[in-house]
Amino acid sequence: MTQAVQPSAPIPAPGTVATGLGAVLAQRKWLGIGAVVLLATLGWIYLGVMTAGMVTAGDSLGRALIETLCGTRLGPMGGDSITVPATMLVLAMWVAMIFAMMLPSAGPMIVTYAEIADTAARQGKRVVSPLTLTAGYITVWLGFAMAATALQTALTLMAMLDASMVAASGLFSGAVFVGAGLYQFSALKHACVTQCQRPFAFFFANWRETPGGVFRLGLRQGLYCVGCCFAMMLVMFAVGVMNVVWMAALGAIMTVEKVSTTPRFSRAVGVALIAIGVAVIVFAIVGKVWEIGA
Numbered sequence: 001m002t003q004a005v006q007p008s009a010p011i012p013a014p015g016t017v018a019t020g021l022g023a024v025l026a027q028r029k030w031l032g033i034g035a036v037v038l039l040a041t042l043g044w045i046y047l048g049v050m051t052a053g054m055v056t057a058g059d060s061l062g063r064a065l066i067e068t069l070c071g072t073r074l075g076p077m078g079g080d081s082i083t084v085p086a087t088m089l090v091l092a093m094w095v096a097m098i099f100a101m102m103l104p105s106a107g108p109m110i111v112t113y114a115e116i117a118d119t120a121a122r123q124g125k126r127v128v129s130p131l132t133l134t135a136g137y138i139t140v141w142l143g144f145a146m147a148a149t150a151l152q153t154a155l156t157l158m159a160m161l162d163a164s165m166v167a168a169s170g171l172f173s174g175a176v177f178v179g180a181g182l183y184q185f186s187a188l189k190h191a192c193v194t195q196c197q198r199p200f201a202f203f204f205a206n207w208r209e210t211p212g213g214v215f216r217l218g219l220r221q222g223l224y225c226v227g228c229c230f231a232m233m234l235v236m237f238a239v240g241v242m243n244v245v246w247m248a249a250l251g252a253i254m255t256v257e258k259v260s261t262t263p264r265f266s267r268a269v270g271v272a273l274i275a276i277g278v279a280v281i282v283f284a285i286v287g288k289v290w291e292i293g294a
Helices: 025-056 063-072 085-120 130-157 170-183 189-199 199-206 211-234 244-259 264-293
Strands: none
Touching: 025 170, 085 130, 085 199, 085 211, 130 199, 130 211, 170 211, 170 264, 189 199, 189 211, 189 264, 199 211, 211 244, 244 264
16 A cells, blocks of 8 residues: 655745755646646647638638547537537547646645645655646546536437527526526535635645555545536636636636635635626527517
8 A cells, every 4th residue: 555755854834945956846736837838738729720710711721620630510519419429529628728727726735735845845755747637637628528518419319509609598607697696605516615725734635656556646636626617618608618708717717716825715706607697598588588579
């Protein structure tokens, strides 16, 4: 059984490690940062190409590239036209969204691990690359991508999403916003966001020296992150799954939330989401009443 490290001296908090660790140790931290930047950049590039292919008429370069890579024509994605190639395209889209939105928010956690690993290496301890930790984290979110793809397929078949992957009902959009806002005040949300905000304490208490152990640490951090952020990710169903502006906004909100030290920001976000949801529902009801009256 893998045992937690028992360091001969206390591991100092990040930021207290002496400068001049040497090229090998310095590379460990920058390796983790580089992986996050690279994967997030690839995610945004893919989403940009996909968006260009969906909104540009004719056989644009972006559209042609998507069809070449995915082996399918980009036709309407609503109605009854659910096919395996179209579903795989949706899965690829969700994976790209996760790389673009969630990896930046995981940056502080990965850097914290790398800094502790640098210190442990100086004490002669065996350390594992932060890429192993990142792989465990991504594995959990890939599972979420598959679940989101299944949910999107179901919503499409129920005509809750239209051909442009936007909610077909204002009532549905408002309910998603309100649900996400209420979740911000839940005990599960608080427990998960607290773990995300304090990665140093988590790694210090659960340190492992084997690749398998570090991979499992990544899995645990991924589960905490999903528990923290899944409701806001589902907001994409309300605003349009390919709404790049909302992707960027929600990604920034989730990143700020993880580096906050109090629950105030999470609660403020919850209030804002509930307010938006109530407004959307009210406008939807008023619109229906207006149509009936007309």
